[in-house]
Amino acid sequence: MTEFKLTIQKLLDSNVSGYQIHKDTGISQARISDLRRGIRQLGGISLDTAEKLYNYQRQLEQNTTPPGE
Structure with a gap:
């Protein structure tokens, strides 16, 4: 998988x-949910x-910021 x-x-x-x-990107919640559940693949x-x-x-x-810094 690429970086x-x-x-x-x-x-x-x-x-x-x-x-x-x-809210921060404008990408639909449905699209994000589909990606998270594997219904839609990153390559698509x-x-x-x-x-x-x-x-x-x-x-x-x-x-x-990392903890302690």
């Missing part, structure tokens, strides 16, 4: 709610959707 897909999968496997992802989403999810996860990673 791009791994980053998106990390977001899908996280505790960030589908509603929050929808549009480049625009993939880019939004990837950039959102990267933003979350940059805004997270």
Whole structure:
């Protein structure tokens, strides 16, 4: 799996709610739910959707400060 897909999968496997992802990216909650449940595969989403999810996860990673710092 590519780094791009791994980053998106990390977001899908996280505790960030589908509603929050929808609110911050504009991607429908149904699409996020389908990806999380495996009804829709990452390889089948549009480049625009993939880019939004990837950039959102990267933003979350940059805004997270490791414990103790």
